[in-house]
Amino acid sequence: MDKDDVWHVGEDIAAAHLTGLGWQVVERNWRCQAGELDIIAVEPGTPAVLVFCEVKCRRSTAYGQPVEAITESKLAKLRQLALYWLQAQHRPIPSLRFDGIGVLLRGGSKPEIDHRRGIC
Amino acid sequence: MRQAMSLSVALVGVTGTIIEVEAAIGSGLPSTTMVGLPDTALKEARDRCRAAMSAVGAGWPSAPVTINLSPATLPKAGSHYDLSIAAAVAAARGACDASGLAGLALFGELGLDGKVRGVRGLLPALLTAVAKGLARAVVPAVQLREASLVSGLTVYGVTDLADLFDVLAGGPGAAMPAPVAVAVPLRTAPDLADVAGQQEAKWALEVAAAGRHHLYLHGPPGVGKTLLAERLPTLLPDLEDAEALEVSAIHSLCGVNLDSGLVRRPPYADPHHSASLASLVGGGARVAMPGAISRAHRGVLFLDEAPEFPPRVLEAMRVPLESGRVVLARSEATAVYPASFQLVLAANPCPCGLAGTPGAECRCAPMAVRRYATRVSGPIMDRIDIHQRLRPVRSSMLVNGVPAAESSAVVAARVFDARQRQRHRLAGLGWQTNAEVPGPVLRKELPAPQGTELLSKALARGQLSARGVDKVLRLAWTIADLSGAEVPQLEHLHTALAMRRGEDLERSGDG
Numbered sequence: 001m002d003k004d005d006v007w008h009v010g011e012d013i014a015a016a017h018l019t020g021l022g023w024q025v026v027e028r029n030w031r032c033q034a035g036e037l038d039i040i041a042v043e044p045g046t047p048a049v050l051v052f053c054e055v056k057c058r059r060s061t062a063y064g065q066p067v068e069a070i071t072e073s074k075l076a077k078l079r080q081l082a083l084y085w086l087q088a089q090h091r092p093i094p095s096l097r098f099d100g101i102g103v104l105l106r107g108g109s110k111p112e113i114d115h116r117r118g119i120c
Numbered sequence: 121m122r123q124a125m126s127l128s129v130a131l132v133g134v135t136g137t138i139i140e141v142e143a144a145i146g147s148g149l150p151s152t153t154m155v156g157l158p159d160t161a162l163k164e165a166r167d168r169c170r171a172a173m174s175a176v177g178a179g180w181p182s183a184p185v186t187i188n189l190s191p192a193t194l195p196k197a198g199s200h201y202d203l204s205i206a207a208a209v210a211a212a213r214g215a216c217d218a219s220g221l222a223g224l225a226l227f228g229e230l231g232l233d234g235k236v237r238g239v240r241g242l243l244p245a246l247l248t249a250v251a252k253g254l255a256r257a258v259v260p261a262v263q264l265r266e267a268s269l270v271s272g273l274t275v276y277g278v279t280d281l282a283d284l285f286d287v288l289a290g291g292p293g294a295a296m297p298a299p300v301a302v303a304v305p306l307r308t309a310p311d312l313a314d315v316a317g318q319q320e321a322k323w324a325l326e327v328a329a330a331g332r333h334h335l336y337l338h339g340p341p342g343v344g345k346t347l348l349a350e351r352l353p354t355l356l357p358d359l360e361d362a363e364a365l366e367v368s369a370i371h372s373l374c375g376v377n378l379d380s381g382l383v384r385r386p387p388y389a390d391p392h393h394s395a396s397l398a399s400l401v402g403g404g405a406r407v408a409m410p411g412a413i414s415r416a417h418r419g420v421l422f423l424d425e426a427p428e429f430p431p432r433v434l435e436a437m438r439v440p441l442e443s444g445r446v447v448l449a450r451s452e453a454t455a456v457y458p459a460s461f462q463l464v465l466a467a468n469p470c471p472c473g474l475a476g477t478p479g480a481e482c483r484c485a486p487m488a489v490r491r492y493a494t495r496v497s498g499p500i501m502d503r504i505d506i507h508q509r510l511r512p513v514r515s516s517m518l519v520n521g522v523p524a525a526e527s528s529a530v531v532a533a534r535v536f537d538a539r540q541r542q543r544h545r546l547a548g549l550g551w552q553t554n555a556e557v558p559g560p561v562l563r564k565e566l567p568a569p570q571g572t573e574l575l576s577k578a579l580a581r582g583q584l585s586a587r588g589v590d591k592v593l594r595l596a597w598t599i600a601d602l603s604g605a606e607v608p609q610l611e612h613l614h615t616a617l618a619m620r621r622g623e624d625l626e627r628s629g630d631g
Contacts, residue, residue, distance in 0.1 A: 064150075065150060065182045067149055067150065067182070068149070068150050068182070070149055100149060114182075116147065116148055116149060117147070118147075118148065119148050119149050
């Protein structure tokens with residue numbers, strides 16, 4: 001696996017994890033001029049919650065846990081991108097949340113998923 | 121939310137407060153926040169603890185960690201909270217048993233490799249822990265000797281974090297490390313016998329030692345002012361247990377190694393005349409640290425070349441000289457340090473040092489002599505009990521040999537007897553030495569000395585201030601104690617008056 005493929009593999013694993021939880025993935029790699037949102041999904045329930053997911057993938061913990069790479073400035077960016085996405089929608093969104101998903105791909109073993117809810 | 125709490129002590133001055141160190145692990149992105157008015161050294165504890173925990177394999181929670189030091193309004197300083205922070209975090213995540221932390225005070229700085237290092241102020245911190253009813257404490261193993269000076273506490277030494285977790289699990293802790301052999305310098309201790317001649321000045325030194333009176337030595341350069349002052353501590357008796365604990369607590373705060381036990385000998389401080397105000401009376405931005413006057417608590421503070429000290433620095437000693445303590449108020453906390461020191465000043469009579477010396481010619485202008493003599497202000501001089509003029513020793517005495525001088529031990533024995541007399545007399549009143557007795561007690565509670573009309577006359581003529589009268593009375597008592605009299609006699613009062621007024625008296629010759 002190449003360095004540049006890691007993020008892609010990580011996002012696939014994260015999306016599969018969310019589908020496994022029974023969530024519905026609405027959008028992946030949504031781009032606008034300000035940047036890109038990794039995964040947008042809906043967590044079922046009453047009410048259903050729209051969740052913006054930031055995915056971080058690492059092959060080791062040499063630089064800390066994957067979720068530790070989500071810094072304050074990235075959270076600010078995430079909020080800004082979410083606003084752009086919401087503007088593009090033509091339906092009301094009653095409830096939303098931001099989650100962080102860390103994926104650790106250690107060679108050979110099963111990927112470890114670290115799902116943090118409500119990070120900002 | 122998982123949380124746990126451990127205990128430590130915050131020191132403001134030498135008085136301590138028990139601090140509850142709470143750690144809470146929440147959910148969300150990893151972060152570590154420290155609240156509760158930490159100073160810079162303490163804020164950095166976060167990074168030290170994190171690295172140390174990782175180094176010993178205990179790990180740091182990958183979640184938001186909040187560390188709170190309560191009471192939150194008290195400013196906290198220093199590196200000794202590291203161990204309690206590490207313990208609280210470990211307990212919060214379930215890595216160790218939280219019940220082991222009950223009633224346990226923790227002190228120690230962590231290295232990045234998990235080693236535990238010594239901290240300042242361990243002795244006063246442990247005394248606080250005992251006073252507040254804590255039964256057990258964890259201390260750096262290198263400071264086990266210092267910790268053993270405190271009774272009523274079960275102490276565990278730790279060399280690294282692994283030891284700490286061992287103690288929390290009920291282990292015995294690390295043993296006291298073997299003492300490091302220190303080469304004893306081959307320097308002989310100063311002794312009064314080293315000083316040739318100067319019988320009168322030695323007598324003044326003896327009186328000063330016996331009653332803890334402040335002393336002012338003046339005379340031309342090279343007559344032995346510094347030699348004499350340095351030998352004053354050799355005449356003083358050992359400190360009492362309570363005093364030794366007070367003095368040791370201050371020295372512990374200053375980072376002095378107390379491995380050899382409590383400080384038993386009266387301390388001696390001789391700051392250079394370039395000393396700053398903060399270094400002399402104590403200072404610091406948030407919580408003030410003790411200065412030279414507190415390091416000399418129950419001992420001797422010697423200011424050589426006193427007129428060279430900045431007036432502002434000298435004047436700052438006025439209040440501590442009277443009250444025996446110094447109150448250092450800062451915006452966040454007010455620290456009180458004991459500062460009951462015996463002041464010894466030494467000065468030349470003029471810039472060239474020769475004014476008034478028989479057979480020598482002073483090269484200073486009269487105004488320069490005058491100005492030099494008034495550099496040490498009236499209020500400070502008024503607080504000095506004994507003014508002693510030193511004269512050059514005649515060369516014939518140095519060459520032909522002086523009558524064998526008494527050694528410090530001989531004089532110290534007389535001083536000890538005089539101190540015993542004072543203690544016996546003052547036991548019911550709550551003081552130990554003559555210099556401490558307040559004026560009203562001196563005049564009303566103690567038997568009246570003979571010939572006090574001598575003092576009334578001096579007061580009426582303006583030769584003595586009201587404070588001066590009390591000072592002379594105290595001196596007279598000390599002289600009586602040294603000569604074994606029950607009550608000061610007229611001759612003792614005469615001697616006291618002469619010592620108090622020093623040169624004035626010699627000049628006018630009307631004593």
